[in-house]
Amino acid sequence: MNFASTLTFSDIITQNRLLESVVERMDFPKSSWKRPIAEVCQKTVYSEDFALAVLKAFDENQQFPTDLLLQFPLRAILNYLKATHRYYLERKLPEIEQTFFNLIADYNVTHPDLVRISSLFIDYKKELTAHIVEEETTLFPYIEHLMFYAENSNEDKAMYIEVANYSLKQFEESHEDVEKSLSNIRELIYHYAPQDSMVMPFRVFLLQMDFFEKDLNCHGMMEDFVLMPLAIQLEQKIKL
Ligand SMILES: [Fe+2]
Ligand SMILES: [Fe+2]
Structure with a gap:
């Protein structure tokens, strides 16, 4: 490019x-x-x-430009990740879900197995939504506290206590790779769906999941290789 x-x-x-x-x-x-x-x-x-x-x-x-991205402020990375979460919840997931609902409407009677296997996406949607909500309500506010404290170190001791009672290591250990599990579901759907049920809307459904999977993969790398190292660096500086 x-x-x-x-x-x-x-x-x-x-x-x-x-x-x-x-x-x-x-x-x-x-x-x-x-x-x-x-x-x-x-x-x-x-x-x-x-x-x-x-x-x-x-x-x-x-190649994923880890070194390049690590040079930007944590605030920019966080803003971008929040925008991505919004985009997933408000645009991408509803779009794919709509394709699934179209499949139900048109093929529930003629291709019940196809519809049943595709419903795995709905379970996945719930899982991913919970994952995003968890990041938005625990990890991101914690990182915001770290940034606030770094900028206002003499101001708010209560903030420091909040910082001290949590650690990014804890989060890293419990950070499931939910972004990656979509590919397992997509492959499962692909393999179990009989080839003669490959109706066009179903192909669209698989294609949408394929694109979304690539997007999520990039999102996961942005969190693991850019957000977390920058936040850990800041956390260590504050806790010294
Ligand atoms: Fe995320
Ligand atoms: Fe994540």
């Missing part, structure tokens, strides 16, 4: 359609996609370099 300073989001999306969802979740208004990214970013919480680094993370032709 070629990134030049006059580059627009439209240019990037033309080169790789899958990146549209990344630009969308970062809330860059569609009306700005044809303007230079540097100019568009000035009005948002993201810098141009950060937006480009995130897009790079989704480029399947390149």
